[in-house]
Amino acid sequence: MDAEAWLAINSAAIAEGRWRKPVAASPADITFQEYAEDWLRRRELKPRTRAEYERLLALLMEGFAAKRIDAITPDVVRRWYESLDPTRPTRRAHQYDLLRTIMGTAGDEEIIDASPCRIRGAGKAKRARQIRPATLADLKVMTGALPERWRVLLQLASWCALRFGELTELRRMDVDLDNGVLRISRGVTWVHGEPIIGDPKSQAGVRDVSIPPHLVPDLEAHLARFVGPRRDALVFTAVGGPGHLNHGTFYKAFRHARAEAGREDLRYTTCVTPGP
Structure with missing residues (x-):
């Protein structure tokens, strides 16, 4: 029965x-x-x-x-x-x-009948307030307040919309001054204090990025002064060594630079597109 x-x-x-x-x-x-x-x-x-x-x-x-x-x-x-x-x-x-x-x-996988997670909008964080992007005046002040070896990094981030990990894995061989192009094919991330080099976040991340003409002289001077002669020499490095620049080291200088511009609200990501 x-x-x-x-x-x-x-x-x-x-x-x-x-x-x-x-x-x-x-x-x-x-x-x-x-x-x-x-x-x-x-x-x-x-x-x-x-x-x-x-x-x-x-x-x-x-x-x-x-x-x-x-x-x-x-x-x-x-x-x-x-x-x-x-x-x-x-x-x-x-x-x-x-x-x-x-x-x-x-x-x-039919372990349960259906997902119990049904709270609408719970997976999205609402920004408490809208951050006004950096203006050209802000960018000028911040660039001047950074250590010289990192000034071009902020300029390229702002004008070329490059991620921090893409810029800090950029090497001499990726810079084509003759054609005014940066060849982005890698990025670096930090896991448990160690730099991990890998592909960009998506296939679309592998790309050529035009260097604005007004930045070419600054980048050329940076390469001559701060970058080793080897093709694989990093364009932006940590202080006092050839290794990768990490977020913590850069942000100490960035916080000082944004304070000089009176823009303590800014983050790196809000500097990637200068305002009018």
């Missing part, structure tokens, strides 16, 4: 499209920590992205580690989200976005 009842229930589920393929372990046997760690191991990620996911996953574990994955309901997710610090909207959005991605995969 039990077997016939089981067959009737599953036959009805098949007919109604509710039947789910059995998995090696039932959701009752799988904790969020077990599934999430396995999920991360199976992802093909760049080192910087993996390190960031590991950091966010450690935060998620504080609320979900021991919970059965099928016990994480929309109400559980909502209460967890409401407990996060609202004064840190970016971190809260990134945590939610990773949780939604993991639980979405669990749904796709």
Whole structure:
């Protein structure tokens, strides 16, 4: 009788499209920590992205580690989200976005029926205030306040819209002054204090970028003064050595430069397009 009842229930589920393929372990046997760690191991990620996911996953574990994955309901997710610090909207959005991605995969793999992450807009951080981009006057003051070896870096960032990792992996062989072109094919990221050289974020990131004519003399002078003769010599380096310039070192100087311009609100990303 039990077997016939089981067959009737599953036959009805098949007919109604509710039947789910059995998995090696039932959701009752799988904790969020077990599934999430396995999920991360199976992802093909760049080192910087993996390190960031590991950091966010450690935060998620504080609320979900021991919970059965099928016990994480929309109400559980909502209460967890409401407990996060609202004064840190970016971190809260990134945590939610990773949780939604993991639980979405669990749904796709039929470990759970459906993702419980249903809070509209929770994966997007709202900027508290709009930052006014740097003007040409701001850029002039900041450039003059930077150490000489990094002045052209800020100019290229502003006029060519280049990422920090693209500029700090730029080498002499990538600079074509005759044709006024920078050849972008690599970038550097920092993972656990070590520089990791890799491809740009996307295939579209491999590109030639025109150097504005008014910057060519400054870049030529920079190459002659601060860059070694080897083809693979870095164009922008750390102080006192040939190694890669990291964010922390540059930002100490950048914070001073933006203060000189009276623009303490600026970040590197708001300097990439000078205003009128």
